[in-house]
Amino acid sequence: MSDQYNPVLSNGDVQIDCDNDASSSSNVIKFTHDSGTELVRIQEDGKVGIGTASPYGRLRVQSGSEATPLELTTSDFNSGTNVGSLFHVEFGAATGNTYTKLAAVNNGWSQWSNLILQSGGGSVGIGTTSPYGTLRVQGSSTATPLELTTSDFNSGTNTGSLFHVLFGASTGNTYTELGALNTGWSAWSDLILQSGGGKVGIGTTSPAEKLEVNGNIKASGAVAAGNEGLKWKVYSHTLTSNEVTNKYCEISNVTIENENVRGMLCGGNSDGQYHFVAYTQDYGTARYWISADLNDNADIITLYFGSSFVSGAVLYVIVFYV
Secondary structure (H helix, E strand, O other), X not given: OOOOOOOOOOOOOOOOOOOOOOOOOOOXXXXXXXXXXXXXXXXXXXXXXXXXXXXXXXXXEOOOOOOOOEEEEOOOOEOOOOEOOEEEEEEOOOOOOOOEEEXXXXXXXXXXXXXXXXXXXXXXXXXXOOOOOOEEEOOOOOOOOEEEEOOOOEOOOOEOOEEEEEEXXXXXXXXXXXXXXXXXXXXXXXXXXXXXXXXXEEOOOOOOOOEXXXXXXXXXXXXXXXXXXXXXXXXXXXXOHHHHHHOEEEEOOOXXXXXXXXXXXXXXXXXXXXXXXXXXXXXXXOOOOEEEEEEOOOOEEEEEEOXXXXXXXXXXXXXXXX
């Protein structure tokens, strides 16, 4: 078909009716070019398709060979002169399963701009239609609804760092993990809280110190405190009848260097009662006493104790060290 120009002129309203007798439910108004290739259609049900003959919603824009099916610009937008702003919807590729990107740029596409959601109020939901807070991200089949990465993050090449919020499972009552990783997910990294100052509270909204925990603390390793970084470790041993007769026992596999020890506290459970005494070489004549010697060369703590400790009693040694 040769190019033609047939203007429609009117000083009043113009009506185009694709089904004025209501006898069809599938008539459309089409805009075509050259050999009849359809560009745009308006269906009698009010749906509009651009680049597609089967719009699902009121407006469907389907990309052709390009991966950017929609662009909205200011009236002065010009990429050649670097003026104006643009918002676009872009796919990772023109076909196939790929990602979707919403992007805002200004200065005629030469600079990324801010993308604002709900500036007048309301909430934003990702993966949910009922956000409770200003932003709610709800996972589907994944247990990791949020990831923040450095610009060079790539798990395939082991580069970059990542912070994530991870649930123990994608559904049900489970735990929540805050995780920091680097080297492209291949190594755990440090997770820093309040590096610029302030305090951290666990179970409290008004911490009085750098860290305040409202509740108990359990540590499988050492806990450091004070100017020297004082730590402590607990060792225990259940007495045998032979050890009760000899009134001493040994705790092996001690990993603390002798010169790093700053003190020891000894105690024991006998007849349902606990007895604790500080480390001393003065055994005295009391029935309840415990003394400890740390043999650095053999990595052994030797305990000497009084006559009131019986077989099955448990002795404890708390070693304070740096």
